[in-house]
Amino acid sequence: MAAITRLSTPSSSSISHIWRRLYSSLSSIPETITSSQSPFLAKFNNATDLARKDPKHRNVQWVFLGCPGVGKGTYASRLSTLLAVPHIATGDLVREELASSGSLSLQLAEIVNQGKLVSDEIILSLLSKRLQAGEDRGESGFILDGFPRTIRQAEILEEVADIDLVVNLKLREDVLVEKCLGRRICSQCGKNFNMASINVKGENGSPGIIMAPLLPPSHCVSKLITRADDTEEVVKERLRIYNETSRPLEEVYRSRGKLLEFDLPGGIPESWPKLLQALNLDDEEEKQSAVA
Numbered sequence: 001m002a003a004i005t006r007l008s009t010p011s012s013s014s015i016s017h018i019w020r021r022l023y024s025s026l027s028s029i030p031e032t033i034t035s036s037q038s039p040f041l042a043k044f045n046n047a048t049d050l051a052r053k054d055p056k057h058r059n060v061q062w063v064f065l066g067c068p069g070v071g072k073g074t075y076a077s078r079l080s081t082l083l084a085v086p087h088i089a090t091g092d093l094v095r096e097e098l099a100s101s102g103s104l105s106l107q108l109a110e111i112v113n114q115g116k117l118v119s120d121e122i123i124l125s126l127l128s129k130r131l132q133a134g135e136d137r138g139e140s141g142f143i144l145d146g147f148p149r150t151i152r153q154a155e156i157l158e159e160v161a162d163i164d165l166v167v168n169l170k171l172r173e174d175v176l177v178e179k180c181l182g183r184r185i186c187s188q189c190g191k192n193f194n195m196a197s198i199n200v201k202g203e204n205g206s207p208g209i210i211m212a213p214l215l216p217p218s219h220c221v222s223k224l225i226t227r228a229d230d231t232e233e234v235v236k237e238r239l240r241i242y243n244e245t246s247r248p249l250e251e252v253y254r255s256r257g258k259l260l261e262f263d264l265p266g267g268i269p270e271s272w273p274k275l276l277q278a279l280n281l282d283d284e285e286e287k288q289s290a291v292a
């Protein structure tokens with residue numbers, strides 16, 4: 001098992017040194033991430049400064065792990081609203097790039113539509129740009145979804161940010177495939193829906209799972225699209241790659257005491273309150289709407 005070497009309370013000069021070393025070892029790096037104004041670095045320095053002055057100001061720097069279709073986007077996005085920190089999904093950044101007419105999009109389409117991982121250089125470039133834009137808007141903290149996905153990405157992240165918590169969402173593989181195949185996106189508002197109606201019996205002592213479909217409102221129905229990588233063949237390839245490349249991250253974060261394992265008990269109405277409980281959080285708004 002590859003291990004992450006943690007730098008103990010690194011000084012900013014050692015961090016910039018590491019960034020330079022890291023990026024000089026990456027080939028064909030786009031301009032944005034070779035910049036000495038690394039958003040990761042700025043974010044790191046800002047967070048540690050504030051935390052030193054007042055621990056209340058400590059940024060949320062969380063990571064969501066989990067197989068394709070498990071619901072990382074759904075729960076990370078809900079938590080980001082609750083905690084007022086940005087939800088940054090590298091899959092969304094890749095899809096935005098795909099939808100643009102940029103020079104990268106053709107190259108990316110071929111990789112993504114086969115269920116393969118995009119190179120670290122491209123992902124770091126997209127992530128770096130996104131963090132910089134957020135920094136300019138005054139964002140602090142983040143909930144990362146889809147990054148890191150490899151041990152190398154985790155090593156890079158570890159060197160520039162202080163991750164507090166890694167939430168690992170878990171669901172049976174047969175359910176994951178059904179959920180990916182049922183996934184639909186409204187091409188106008190961008191919201192995610194799911195047509196799959198899951199009702200699987202328990203096996204080997206684990207309970208059955210019931211998940212109602214998440215149907216779109218009538219104004220979205222005619223605008224629904226399916227992701228090109230949500231075909232059965234590609235989903236199975238993504239699951240294979242997840243098990244091979246991303247699964248080892250669980251052990252890395254488990255050994256650091258940062259991993260929160262969460263078995264989804266069902267759909268959103270059942271899972272959300274239990275996830276909040278596991279995280280020791282309260283959703284006041286939801287409580288009030290339940291009372292009203």
Ligand SMILES: Nc1ncnc2c1ncn2[C@@H]1O[C@H](COP(=O)(O)OP(=O)(O)O)[C@@H](O)[C@H]1O
Nearest residue numbers: 068069090091094112116117118123146147149
């Ligand atoms: N951290 C990453 N490293 C490499 N490729 C990534 C990364 N994040 C996203 N991608 C690319 O974008 C695609 C879609 O990502 P995502 O929406 O997170 O998918 P999934 O539903 O499989 O979790 C991935 O299959 C991969 O090609």
